Structures are given as C-alpha cells and as structure tokens.
Amino acid sequence: MSSFFRRIVARKPIESVEREINETEYKRPLTALDLTAIGIGGIIGAGIFVLTGRAAKKNAGPGIILSFVFSGIVCALACLCYAELASTLPVSGSAYSFTYASLGELLAWIVGWDLMLEYLVGAATVAVGWGVYLDIFFAGIAGKDALFDPRYSSAPFVWIENTANVTDGFYMNKVPCGVGSDELCQAYFNIPAFLIIIILTLLLVLGIREAAWVNNTMVAIKLIVCLVFIFAGIKYIKNENYTPFVPPNEGKGKYGLSGVFDGAVTVFFAYIGFDAVTTTAQEAANPQRDLPIGIIGSLAVCTVLYIAVSAVLVGMVHYPDIDASAPVGRALIAVGLRPLSVVISFGIICGLTSVLLVLMIGQPRIFYSMAYDGLLPPVFSKMHPKTGTPYVATLTSGFLCAIMAALLPVDILGNLTSVGTLSAFFLVSVSTLVLRITEPDLPRKFQIPGGFWFGGIFLPFLSAFCAAGLFSQATVPSIARVFIWMAIGLVIYFAFGFWNSKVGRAVANGGAPAESKKAAHA
Template sequence: MNLFRTKSIEQTILEGDEPEYQLKKKLTALDLTVFGVGVVIGAGIFTVAGRAAHELAGPAIIVSFIVAALCCGLAALCYAEFASSIPVSGSAYTFSYASLGEIIAWIIGWDLLLELMLGASVVAQGWSAYLGVFLGQLGITIPEGIAYGSSFDLPAFVLVALLTLLVSVGIKESMRVNMALVALKVFIVVFVIIAGLSYVKTSNYTPFIPDAVPAEAKGAWKAPLIETIFGLSPTAFGVTGIFAGASLVFFAYIGFDVVATTAEEAKNPGRDLPRGIIGSLIICTILYCAVALVMTGMVRYDQLSSEASLAKVFTDVGRPGYATLISAGAVAGLTTVVMTLLIGASRVIFAMSRDWLLPPSFGKVNHKTGTPVRITVAIGTLIAFVAAFTPVGELEYMINIGTLSAFFLVSIAVPVLRKRRPDFPRAFTVPLSPWLPILSALICGYLMLTLPLETWVRFLIWLVIGFGIYFAYGYHRSRLARDPDYGERVIAEARAKSAQEE
C-alpha cells in the first residue's frame, strides 16, 4: 500500500492546462490583495474581538492579535513560497501532494474543507446578526422564528444561496462585487478608528493586562486540551489569557490562505501571489490592532458586548447613528467573506476532483463561465443549510483546528520539498529555512493544544469520515493509482509539443 505516492511539480502544473479542467487566468496582484483583505476582515473583528477582550484578555487583546498575526505571518511565508512555485488551484492540498504524498494531501484537503465550509457558515450567521441589528435601528424587525439564533436562520440561508449564484457566473465578476464591498468595509473600519479616538478614555486601559483569575470550570469536554493533559487549572486574563485570546482571535485571520486557492487564476502567479498573501495579512494586522485599541479604550473591557460588539460600543457612548453606519458596513463587509470562502472551498474540491480523488466529472469547468459550476452549487447548498440550522457558536473552534492543522502540515512541507527538489526554481523563498517553517509548525501545534477537548473529538470524527471516503474511493481511483505512468507521459507530451512549436 503506497499511501505517500507523490506527483511531480511539473505534472501538477501541466494538469492545469487540460481543457476540461482549465480555469481562466484573470486575477492581478490588486485582485489577490483585495481578495485576501476581503476574506480576512470579517466576523473576527466585527464580533470575536469584543468577546475575546471581555472574557479572556482585557485591553491586552491587542497583544493577542499580534501573537495570532505572528503565527499567521510565518505560515503566510510558507504559503507564499508554495503558491508562487506551484501556481495551481487547491492551496495547501496541491502543495502537499507534490511534497508529502497523497494521503497527507487528502488530509489537508479534507481539513481545508472543514475550515472553508464551516467558516462560510459561521460568517453567514454573523452577517445575519448584524442584519438584525441594522434593520432594528431602522425600525424593522425580522420575525423571531427565522432570525439570527432561531432554529432556521433564513437571512443566512438566503445570503449563501445568492452568493452561490454569483460565484457560479465567473471569478472576475465575483471579484468586481468583492472589490466594491471590500472598499466599503475598509472605509467602515477606518471610520471606527478615527471616530472612536475622541471617545477613548485612557483609564479604560488600566489594568492593561488584568490579573489572572480562576475561570469557571467548563468540564472536561470544553476545557482546553493542554489543561486536560497537564492538569492545569483554568484561568482567565493574565498572560495565559493573552494566549487564550490569541487562540480565539486567530479566527479573525483565517482566510489569507484562501488567496492560494486561486493561484491557477492569477495572471502572474510567481510575482503576484506572494504580494497578495503577505500584503493582505499586513494590512489586516494593522487595522485589527488599531480597532482593538480603540474599542477597549472606548468601553471598559468588562462591559464590552459579545454580540455585534463593534457597533454596540458606539451605542454605549451615545452615538447610535454611528452604530447604524457600522452595522450597514458589517452587513456589506461580511458578504465578501462568505463569498471568498465559498470560492476557496469550491477550488479545493475542484483540485481533488481533477486528481480523481473525488469523481472527475464533478470538477469539470463550465466553458461559458470558466468556473466549476457543479462543485460551486453543491458546496453552496451545503453551506446554506449548515448556516441555517447549526446552533450559533458551535463551529468557531472547529474552523480553527482545521486551519491550524493545514498550516502545521504546510510549514513542514516547505523544508521537505526543498530537500527533495532543490533544483526547482522558486519565485519566492521563506528566509531562514528550515528554522522559520519549523517555528511556524511549533506555534500552530501549541495553538491547537489550547482548543477544547470536544473540538479535538469532533475533529477526529471528521478525519475518520475523510479516511473512510479516501480508502473507499480515492485510494483506488486516483490518477496515480489508475495510471502510475501518467505523470511521465504528460511531461513527455508537453516537452514534445514545446519542441514542435520551437
């Protein structure tokens, strides 16, 4: 049983030229940066930041954001090296297929689906919450039975359905809508920073790092795994609170890696992908830290709201009109996040179908739109139902563990591929390799240990389901299983065609 069979980098790249699986190359560096900013600035800053400051870190939540950014920054360097060298759809899944082998690629692809699909569902729920706040400020009330937090969240369902139709039309058309909404969202975030400065009270920053206090025992299932392993007592605030806050606000950074899923649709991937990945992360980190500083300065951390917190801080200081504007911006801004995650999930499934790990007919591109319509509609339908029916707040940690596991494996894959293929040209390289990739893997591993035990159990169940699908279908039907000489033949044909053209 060869679970670690790999594709060559050359074969991986050439597969993107097959007519029935060929995506259109339309994206520029600006498109990719906007794409990254559009997905990263979302539910994390509009909702999670207030809850993390209130429950875990206090004003030191800004340090939590910096810690999370450092973790993501190291992973971003690894993603940038891979994406610029192997500009093919699928992100970490594709990179690992060329370095760590098929079984690891399947695990990463399965984890990415967990991140992207559940991420889209959670953000759709956050969008529904802000829509309720916004309409409420206009005197319009959504019926309780179909509103945010109900047994069927109709606004979240409708949002995902409409975005699925838009994404199916074409990547460039989606990007035009994305760019307009991202501009509005960034304007709102900058507005919060500037408008909020005049309401900041320096006394609210004292104590900057609140003293650690015993946290309410959550029971073995909800306690962080690291506490269960080492028998630690649960605490909130203090230094441990900062790291616990980093584990939670890590959710706010999820999405920069989605830029890599569109690698095959970039006009100049070697140059533009590193710019898009790293540039979007830097922009978002600066905005996040500024917003966190203003938010905790306007309202004392123990009085912050855990729901739609960015809007409610202005209501708390007597500016409900500002809160209405922010809610409107959040409704527009969170739309881009759901759309981007939907695109990312469809591209991961597309790459897995092209490798025949999933039914190959599923991933064929529609010649009119240049997008994998079947996959997009199927994924969009699933996300819509999860967003509508899943209890709010049950998904966030699952997204984090799926993302961190992918980051962990990508970080390991960088030095592995460097050793296996030192000859392959790389448009961008991680500095100080292998030490920075190893550090990235260690930080990701630690953050995974801070997640609750029940999250780990759910994650293991998800992996068992994934392994079941792989061994029942993918292991026996993948291209490498059906035609072991396929890669060499593709490369030989490409060389012959190139020689003919010359």
C-alpha cells in the same frame, strides 16, 4: 502492505502539477490588485466584527490586543510559506496541492478535508454574524433595537460548554417569541444567514470576474469603515477599561496568559483570507508574481487594522460588557453614537459579505482539485463551459454551507474553523521545508528571505512549531470535533479516494506515477 504504504505516501509529481497549470480550464482575469483585495476581503471581517467580542469577553479581556499580535506573528510565518509555495506550485488546491506534491496522498487528503471544514464552517460563521448586523442596520434606521423575529433569525441549537452544573453539548435554543416579547419559544431557522449564502453561491456560478468586481467594491467600503471606527472611537476610550490589561485567571482558559493564548486561537480564524488567495491561482493572470503580492500585502494591511480596531474596542467598552455577537456596532451604541452605528453596520455588512464571498470562492476550488486528482467523485471537477467556474462544486458547497449557517450556533462554528486553519498552516509549513530539501532546484519566483538554512529550514520549522503550539491551546472539545471530522474523512478516503486516485492507481499499476515515468524517458 508495502504496496498499500507506497500508495498512501505517493507524492503528486511536480511535472503533473505543471501540466495541470498549463492545461487549466479556468479563465485568468485576476490581477495582483484583485488578489490582494481577495486576501483583504477574506481577512478583514469575521475576526474583528464577529469573534473579537467573544474572545475579549470570554478569554483575554483587553489582552485581546496581544492575542492578535501573537496570531499575526504565527500568520506572518505561515504567510511566507504560502507565498513561496504559491510562486512554485500555482495551482488552485492551495494547501491540499502543496501537501500532495511534498508529503504524499494521505496527508494531502487530510489537509484537503480540513480545508473543507475551514471554508464551509468559516463561511457559515460569518453568515450568522452577517444576519445580526443586518438586523442592527434596519433596526437603527427604524429607531429600534431589533426588527427580526428571533425565531427566524437564530439557530435552533446552542452549544453550552464549560458551564457549572450543565453537561457540555447541544441544547434547544429558546428565544423571545417575537420582537419585544417576554415569552420564550423555540428558534426554528436562521433565514438571513441561509439566504445570503444562497445569493452569493449564484453570483459565484456566474463567474470569477463578476465576483471579483463585487469583492473589490466591498473591500473599499470595509477599509473606510475600519478607519471611521478607529478615529471616531478614539475619543471615547477610557484608560480604566484597559485595567487589568490581562485579567486574573479564573480557570478553564478564561483570562490570564492562558486566556490570551485561547483568544489567539479564537481570532486565528480572522486570518484565513490569505489561504483563499492561493485557491484562485489558476485564475490569476501572472500567478508566480502576483500570488506572493496578494498574500503578503493583504496580511500586512490587515494585521495593522486588526490591532488598531481591537485596541479601540476594548478601550471604549469594558470587556465584561462587550457584546459577543456584534461587538463593534453595539460598542458605538453604548457610547451614544447610534447614528454612526447604523452607518458602520452598513459597512460591516459589506465587509462580511466580502468575507463570505472569498470563503465561498475557496471551497469549490478545493473540491475541484481533489476531484481532478480522483479523490472525490468526478462530477465535482465539472467546469461550466461559458463562465469557467466549477459550478457543480460551487452549488454543492453553497447548499451545505447555507444549511450549517441556518442551524448551527456561532460559537461552535468559530472554534472549529480556527483549529482547522491551524492544521492547514502546520502542513503548509512542513511542505515548504520538505520541498526545500527534496526539490532544491525548483524555480521559485519568491523565496523566504534568509538563504537555505534560515529562510528555507528554520523559518518553516518555526512556523510549524508555532501553529502546533496554538493548536495545543484550543479547547479539548474543539480538538475532539476536528479529529472526529478527520475520522469521517478517512472513512471516505479509504472507501473512495484510495481506489480512484490517479496517482495511487499509477503507483499500483507500474510502481510510479505515469507522469514521472514519462519525464524520466524524456
């Protein structure tokens, strides 16, 4: 039993991480600007263009503004932890690699498995919203409300929860049998969501430089769109739409202060982007300097824009009337700005495409790192000799994501991702605290301000506490689904990863990882 325990708590030696950094097969074309754009590309998009409407309508009302403030504060704390660890251990595994070096193999597996949920399901969520806005854009050009046949642009299932006289669970999705039809038919497959995932997967196989060029262009368009919406929408704000700012509590997490916190959990998914920055660490030209710039810079810009856009949105449209699937585009139509909604919809399509791209950059690099460590089959660590991309992991994760986007509804996808993100943030915060204690002399190009006790101990502890607090506000079904996902992951770990882990086998054979021994003799 002691040998078993030593294996599951074995930490990946720091010198092993450094060797992985120096011997990487990745190419290193990314600059600080590219990394900041990746962060903005991942943060601005899904939260404001897809999930904001649902959170305002069903959870917080105008209090969605406070939801973004609360989420932003928690993210700022986690952001500092990410920045410190990224400058200390600039490897592509993100929270997985940080946890492996500080808390041990089993917790690293759990956070890595969580990150798979975070990225795969997150990209699928955005792809569903991308299809909605694509329909709004083409329909707007044609002067119609919709063009896509709902049977081939909707998930075949819906998730119903917290509804009177209806048992929580999946139900078949009945949609109009065609555009304008009054007859209901079964939805079959979300084709637009499926196709965009496949196209971006192929782009990522071509190379990270090409993907970064596309992302930078779309981020510029997206920022312009946010500013246009803010300044165009201000004059349509009605003060009465802000009353009551926090609607009375109607139970089951709807409105009231509990609804504001539920909204914060829902929109927490919006801040996933800066985690994705760390997955490109081994492709950055100067990672120890540029990663903190990309992480902190992107969060600062995006938090301000989120609060501003959500304030204008709930001021333009009374919260019960907000469209849950496409809040920004429908808000413009509601105030008579249909032509602008077409322009905005194009910008939003570009914005959501960049979110998809960033999320799909992150997932295969997690696969790669876990396979490199022996916790997943080695095929996922195969690197394309010409493009320098983990092509097997990219193709596999892209296909899985496309299937999820085509079959599952946006509500369940968004909740799953938010809870998974909070779990990762909690462990990154704890990892920062532990490494400050166990490895105080590690060279850190960026340190959380405030010295050892405040910056190194108190703020990481506060970050972990806040992440755990928001996690506790998630719905019971959402938490249950995450724990089911973790249980599936543990089965896979003990069936494969436990027996094939490089660090674990070294511990079993000699009592300590081989790299640590070598360092000890040096």
